[in-house]
Amino acid sequence: MSAPDDFAGALELGRAYFRLESKDNPPVRVIKPEDGLMVLFPSYVGHQTIPLGKSSTPRVSIAFDLVPAA
Numbered sequence: 001m002s003a004p005d006d007f008a009g010a011l012e013l014g015r016a017y018f019r020l021e022s023k024d025n026p027p028v029r030v031i032k033p034e035d036g037l038m039v040l041f042p043s044y045v046g047h048q049t050i051p052l053g054k055s056s057t058p059r060v061s062i063a064f065d066l067v068p069a070a
Contacts, residue, residue, distance in 0.1 A: 009033050009052045009059065013045055 007030060014028040030050075031039055041047065043065065052059060 007032070007050050009055075010050045011039055012048050012050060013041060015046045015048070 010033060011031045012028055013031065014026055026046075031037075049059070049061070
């Protein structure tokens with residue numbers, strides 16, 4: 001299954017995996033990919049990527065944790 005072209009490859013923030021059974025609709029933000037864009041958010045924020053579908057362009061995702069120095 002692929003997403004409509006205007007959302008393919010986008011990052012969705014706000015829908016937490018543990019709320020899948022929830023009856024309410026939490027606010028969701030969809031961020032479309034663009035060259036040079038970096039999105040930083042706390043890991044506890046629900047997030048997922050919307051599938052690209054068939055594409056010859058690779059998806060590059062880099063995940064890391066920042067820990068403040070004491």
